[in-house]
Amino acid sequence: MIALFQAIWKQKLIIIATTAVCGLLALIYAYAVTPEYKVTSVLRPAAINELDALNRSGVYTLPPSEALLKVGASLESYDSRLGFFRENQELFEKFKKPGRSLEQSFEEFNRDSLKLTQPDPKKADSLSAFIGLELNYPQGVDGVQILNGFVDYAINAERDQIAADLKVIVNNRLTELKGKINAARSGYENDKEARIATLEEADALKRAQLQDELKALRNQLKAQRADRMAQLGEAIGIARSLGIQKPTTPSALGDSARSGDSSIMRTEITNQQIPLYFMGVEALEAERLALQQRKTDDFTEARIAQIARELQLLQSNREVEVLKQRQNEDVFLQGVEPLRAEVVRLSNLSNLDFTNLKLVSIDRKALAPTSPVKPKKALILLLGLVLGGMLGVLIALVRHYAQARVAGPQPSMAPALSATLTRSNDAGLSGKTLQNDRS
Incomplete structure (x- = not known):
C-alpha cells in the first residue's frame, strides 16, 4: 500500500x-x-360566511371542506389543465417543441412540471386541510402568472359549474312545483266543471219535477171543474123541479107555502151543509156558465203560482253563472300558497351573484422566486x-x-527477490541431503 x-x-x-x-x-x-425555478400556491378552506348565501338557498349545500375538495379536483383534472393550456398558449411557448402536437407538449408539461400536494392523513403536522400546487419551469417562462392564472381558472371553472348545477336544480324544482300547481289547477277545473254539471243537473231535475207537478195539478183542477159542473147540473135539475129560482134555505122553503105575515125575521142555526140546489136555478146556472167559459184553472190553486215562481228562478242559476264568469281562477286554488311562495323564492335564486362567491381561501399566492432550484x-x-x-x-x-x-521488476525490489530465491535454494538442498541420509 x-x-x-x-x-x-x-x-x-x-x-x-x-x-x-x-x-x-x-x-x-x-x-x-438552463436554470429551473419553482413556485408554490397553497389553498385552504374558505370561511363559513363566504358560502352562507349558497347554503341558505336550501337547494345546494356546500361546506367549506367540500368546496376545497371540488377546487382540488378541478386543479388535478386533466381536462381543466388542458383547457387552461389551450386558452393561454402564449404562456407555454417554451414548452412547445417542433414536431409535437399541442396535446403532446401539454402531456410533457403536465407530467413533469405541475404537481398537486395534500397533507398526509397519517401525519398531524398540518392543523387544517390545505391543497398545494407546485410548478417547476425553466428560465424565460412566467411561472408565477401560469400558476396563479391556473388557480384562478380552476376556481372560476368550479364556480361556473356550481352555478350551472344550481341552475339545473332550481329549474328542475320549478318544473316540479309548476307541475303541482298545474295539477291543482286541473283538479280545480275538474271540480268546477263537476260542480256546474251537478248544479245544472239538479236544476233540470227540479224543473222536471215542478213541471210534472204543474201538469198533475192542472189535470186535477180540470177534473174538479168537470165534477163541479156535473154537480151544478144535477142541482139545477133539482132546483128547477122544486121551483127554487132564488137562493133559499130549507126552513124558508117550508114556510113559503103558508100564508102569513111576511115581515117575520128568522135566524136559522144548523151544523149541516145546505144542499147545493137551495142556491136556486139562477145562481146555479150562472156558476155553471162561468165554469164552462173558464179557460184556465190556474188561479184557483195557490201552488200553481208557487210552481211558476220556482220555474222562473230555475231559468238561470246564479251560482253557475258566477262560476263560468270567473276571470282569475288561480286565486280559488286550494293548498297552492306554499307552492307559489316556493316558486317565487326559487325564481329569486336565479339572480344569485356567483362572481363574488369565494370557494376557497388562497393562503399563499405564487411569488417570483429569488433563486433557481436547479x-x-x-x-x-x-x-x-x-x-x-x-x-x-x-x-x-x-x-x-x-x-x-x-x-519489468523494479530495482528496488531486486534484493528482496534475490534473498527470496536464495532461501528457496537452501531449503531445497537441505531437503535433498536429508533424503540421502535416510536412504
Missing part, C-alpha cells in the same frame, strides 16, 4: 489536473444549463471535483501498472 501510495503521489500533477478539468467542466455545465451549482462543482479526483487516481494507477509491466 505504501508503494502504491508512492506511485500515486508521484503522479499528483495528473490527478490535480484531472480534478481541475472535471471541476471546470462541472462549473461550465452548472452555468450553461441546477445546484455548489453541489455540481463538488461532485465534479470528487469525480475528477477519482478519475485522476484511476489514471495514475493505470499509468503505474502499465509502466511496471513494460519495464
Whole structure:
C-alpha cells in the first residue's frame, strides 16, 4: 500500500489536473444549463360566511371542506389543465417543441412540471386541510402568472359549474312545483266543471219535477171543474123541479107555502151543509156558465203560482253563472300558497351573484422566486471535483501498472527477490541431503 501510495503521489500533477478539468467542466455545465425555478400556491378552506348565501338557498349545500375538495379536483383534472393550456398558449411557448402536437407538449408539461400536494392523513403536522400546487419551469417562462392564472381558472371553472348545477336544480324544482300547481289547477277545473254539471243537473231535475207537478195539478183542477159542473147540473135539475129560482134555505122553503105575515125575521142555526140546489136555478146556472167559459184553472190553486215562481228562478242559476264568469281562477286554488311562495323564492335564486362567491381561501399566492432550484451549482462543482479526483487516481494507477509491466521488476525490489530465491535454494538442498541420509 505504501508503494502504491508512492506511485500515486508521484503522479499528483495528473490527478490535480484531472480534478481541475472535471471541476471546470462541472462549473461550465452548472452555468450553461438552463436554470429551473419553482413556485408554490397553497389553498385552504374558505370561511363559513363566504358560502352562507349558497347554503341558505336550501337547494345546494356546500361546506367549506367540500368546496376545497371540488377546487382540488378541478386543479388535478386533466381536462381543466388542458383547457387552461389551450386558452393561454402564449404562456407555454417554451414548452412547445417542433414536431409535437399541442396535446403532446401539454402531456410533457403536465407530467413533469405541475404537481398537486395534500397533507398526509397519517401525519398531524398540518392543523387544517390545505391543497398545494407546485410548478417547476425553466428560465424565460412566467411561472408565477401560469400558476396563479391556473388557480384562478380552476376556481372560476368550479364556480361556473356550481352555478350551472344550481341552475339545473332550481329549474328542475320549478318544473316540479309548476307541475303541482298545474295539477291543482286541473283538479280545480275538474271540480268546477263537476260542480256546474251537478248544479245544472239538479236544476233540470227540479224543473222536471215542478213541471210534472204543474201538469198533475192542472189535470186535477180540470177534473174538479168537470165534477163541479156535473154537480151544478144535477142541482139545477133539482132546483128547477122544486121551483127554487132564488137562493133559499130549507126552513124558508117550508114556510113559503103558508100564508102569513111576511115581515117575520128568522135566524136559522144548523151544523149541516145546505144542499147545493137551495142556491136556486139562477145562481146555479150562472156558476155553471162561468165554469164552462173558464179557460184556465190556474188561479184557483195557490201552488200553481208557487210552481211558476220556482220555474222562473230555475231559468238561470246564479251560482253557475258566477262560476263560468270567473276571470282569475288561480286565486280559488286550494293548498297552492306554499307552492307559489316556493316558486317565487326559487325564481329569486336565479339572480344569485356567483362572481363574488369565494370557494376557497388562497393562503399563499405564487411569488417570483429569488433563486433557481436547479441546477445546484455548489453541489455540481463538488461532485465534479470528487469525480475528477477519482478519475485522476484511476489514471495514475493505470499509468503505474502499465509502466511496471513494460519495464519489468523494479530495482528496488531486486534484493528482496534475490534473498527470496536464495532461501528457496537452501531449503531445497537441505531437503535433498536429508533424503540421502535416510536412504
